[in-house]
Amino acid sequence: MMRNDRQNDEMRPTSVLVDTLEHPDGSVLIQCGKTKVLCTAMIENKVPFFLKGKKTGWLASEYAMLPASTATRKVRDAARGKIDGRSQEIQRLIGRSLRQAIDLTKIGERTIWIDCDVISADGGTRTTSINGAYIALKLAIDKYMKNGLIKEDPIKNQIAALSVGMVGGTKLVDLSYREDSRADVDLNLVFNDRFEIIEIQGTSEGNPFTVEQLNDLIKLAKPSFEEIFALQRRATAKHSKKELTTLVLSTDNSHKVKEIKDLLGDLNIDIKTKSDVLDAPLDVEETADTLEGNATLKTKALRDKTDEAVFADDTGLFVNSLGGEPGVHSARYAEAYDHDDAMNRKKLLERLGDATDRSAYFKTVISYIDKHGKEHLFEGICEGDIATEAHGEHGFGYDSLFIPKGMDKTFAELTESEKNAISHRGRALEKFKAFLMEQ
Structure with a gap:
C-alpha cells in the first residue's frame, strides 16, 4: 500500500x-x-x-x-x-x-x-x-x-x-x-x-x-x-523567547543562508553573514578531519574578528560503500574543481558505478560560540540512498542525487518546506533553535 x-x-x-x-x-x-x-x-x-x-x-x-x-x-x-x-x-x-x-x-x-x-x-x-x-x-x-x-x-x-x-x-x-x-x-x-x-x-x-x-x-x-x-x-x-543579540553566520553561500534564515525566521534574532560585518574577506582553510572540527575552525576564526555571537555549520555526505566518502571533503570532492557541485556529483556517480549498496547519510554539525566565548555543538543526520542519476531542480550540492529514507524523490525534487522538515540541516537547526529559545 x-x-x-x-x-x-x-x-x-x-x-x-x-x-x-x-x-x-x-x-x-x-x-x-x-x-x-x-x-x-x-x-x-x-x-x-x-x-x-x-x-x-x-x-x-x-x-x-x-x-x-x-x-x-x-x-x-x-x-x-x-x-x-x-x-x-x-x-x-x-x-x-x-x-x-x-x-x-x-x-x-x-x-x-x-x-x-x-x-x-x-x-x-x-x-x-x-x-x-x-x-x-x-x-x-x-x-x-x-x-x-x-x-x-x-x-x-x-x-x-x-x-x-x-x-x-x-x-x-x-x-x-x-x-x-x-x-x-x-x-x-x-x-x-x-x-x-x-x-x-x-x-x-x-x-x-x-x-x-x-x-x-x-x-x-x-x-x-x-x-x-x-x-x-x-x-x-x-x-x-528573550531578546537575543545579533548572530553572525560564517558563510556567504546564498542557498545555505536562505535555508538557515527560513528555519530560524520565527526567532527574534538578526542573522548576518560574515560579509555583512567584516571589512575584508575571511577564508578559513578547513583542515580538520571531522565536521565538528571544521565547523569549529570557522567559528573561532570569525569570533576573532567580531564581538558578536557567531555560528557556522559543516556538512558532509557519507556513502557507506565508499567507506564514508566524500565525507568532510564533500564540497571539494573533485579537487581540481573546488566547490564545483556538478563535478562533485559526476565524480560520486563514477566512484559508485553500478554498486547495489547505495545507502548514505547527510550529516550537519553546527558550531556556536556565544557572546561569552562558550562553545556549543548541534548535530543533525538524514539517512537515504544515492540515485543513479540526478533528478530535480531545487537545492544545491548533492541534493539532486540524495533520496531521503522512506521517500521516492530526491532533495532537489522537494519543496523548501518539505526538505527543511526532514533534512540534516533542518534537524541540527531545530536543536540550535531550541537551545537559543532557552537562553
Missing part, C-alpha cells in the same frame, strides 16, 4: 493558532489533516480535597467531541446524562500524559484544567489533543510566570503523541479515519522530547504483531515526533 497524498512515514500537515480565546490562560486551535481540536488551559487557585495542605498542585483534563465533528451528529454527553466511555478513556490519557510534562510541586496549591474539544474528526483526535494541550499548558505557565504568580518554571519536558499502525501489512504513521478503520494494527504513542515512553496504547485487530514490528513502528514515527516537538516550540516561542 502506498499513500497518494503523502509518504507512509509522513504525518499529515499540522498547523496551530495560539491565543484563539480571550479568557483561558492558554489556548490553541490545532489542525492535523482534517482533524481540528480546540485546546485550552485554565488555572484555578484550589486543589482536590486529597491534595489540600500537601503543597502541590494538580492537572486534570476533559475531552469531548462536538455534535458536528463527525458526519453523523454526535449526541452531547450532557444530553445523555453520562460521559461517553471513549471520551472518559481519552481524557484520562490526556491528563496522564500532561502530568508527565510538569512538576506540580512548583505551581503551588493550584489546579490546571486542560479542555480539549474536537471540532472536526478525521482520525487522531486523542493524539492531536495531546499535542495541542501541551501548547496550551506551556502558554498558561508562561503567563503565570510573566505575572510573577509562579516563581520557578515547572515544565520538565515536552509531550507529544502520534498514531501508527499497519494497514494491509504496510506500516503507516498518523492514520486518518479511513486508514484507522481498516487497520490490522492500531497504536497510539506518547513520548517526551527525550524520546522516553509515556504511554503506548495498542491492539491487533487481526493477526498478532511482533515485538520487532512494534519497534519498527516506533522507529518509523520518530522523525514525525521531532516535527511535532519543533511545531510546539515555534508555537510557544513568542511568549517565552
Whole structure:
C-alpha cells in the first residue's frame, strides 16, 4: 500500500493558532489533516480535597467531541446524562500524559484544567489533543510566570503523541479515519522530547504483531515526533523567547543562508553573514578531519574578528560503500574543481558505478560560540540512498542525487518546506533553535 497524498512515514500537515480565546490562560486551535481540536488551559487557585495542605498542585483534563465533528451528529454527553466511555478513556490519557510534562510541586496549591474539544474528526483526535494541550499548558505557565504568580518554571519536558499502525501489512504513521478503520494494527504513542515512553496504547485487530514490528513502528514515527516537538516550540516561542543579540553566520553561500534564515525566521534574532560585518574577506582553510572540527575552525576564526555571537555549520555526505566518502571533503570532492557541485556529483556517480549498496547519510554539525566565548555543538543526520542519476531542480550540492529514507524523490525534487522538515540541516537547526529559545 502506498499513500497518494503523502509518504507512509509522513504525518499529515499540522498547523496551530495560539491565543484563539480571550479568557483561558492558554489556548490553541490545532489542525492535523482534517482533524481540528480546540485546546485550552485554565488555572484555578484550589486543589482536590486529597491534595489540600500537601503543597502541590494538580492537572486534570476533559475531552469531548462536538455534535458536528463527525458526519453523523454526535449526541452531547450532557444530553445523555453520562460521559461517553471513549471520551472518559481519552481524557484520562490526556491528563496522564500532561502530568508527565510538569512538576506540580512548583505551581503551588493550584489546579490546571486542560479542555480539549474536537471540532472536526478525521482520525487522531486523542493524539492531536495531546499535542495541542501541551501548547496550551506551556502558554498558561508562561503567563503565570510573566505575572510573577509562579516563581520557578515547572515544565520538565515536552509531550507529544502520534498514531501508527499497519494497514494491509504496510506500516503507516498518523492514520486518518479511513486508514484507522481498516487497520490490522492500531497504536497510539506518547513520548517526551527525550524520546522516553509515556504511554503506548495498542491492539491487533487481526493477526498478532511482533515485538520487532512494534519497534519498527516506533522507529518509523520518530522523525514525525521531532516535527511535532519543533511545531510546539515555534508555537510557544513568542511568549517565552528573550531578546537575543545579533548572530553572525560564517558563510556567504546564498542557498545555505536562505535555508538557515527560513528555519530560524520565527526567532527574534538578526542573522548576518560574515560579509555583512567584516571589512575584508575571511577564508578559513578547513583542515580538520571531522565536521565538528571544521565547523569549529570557522567559528573561532570569525569570533576573532567580531564581538558578536557567531555560528557556522559543516556538512558532509557519507556513502557507506565508499567507506564514508566524500565525507568532510564533500564540497571539494573533485579537487581540481573546488566547490564545483556538478563535478562533485559526476565524480560520486563514477566512484559508485553500478554498486547495489547505495545507502548514505547527510550529516550537519553546527558550531556556536556565544557572546561569552562558550562553545556549543548541534548535530543533525538524514539517512537515504544515492540515485543513479540526478533528478530535480531545487537545492544545491548533492541534493539532486540524495533520496531521503522512506521517500521516492530526491532533495532537489522537494519543496523548501518539505526538505527543511526532514533534512540534516533542518534537524541540527531545530536543536540550535531550541537551545537559543532557552537562553
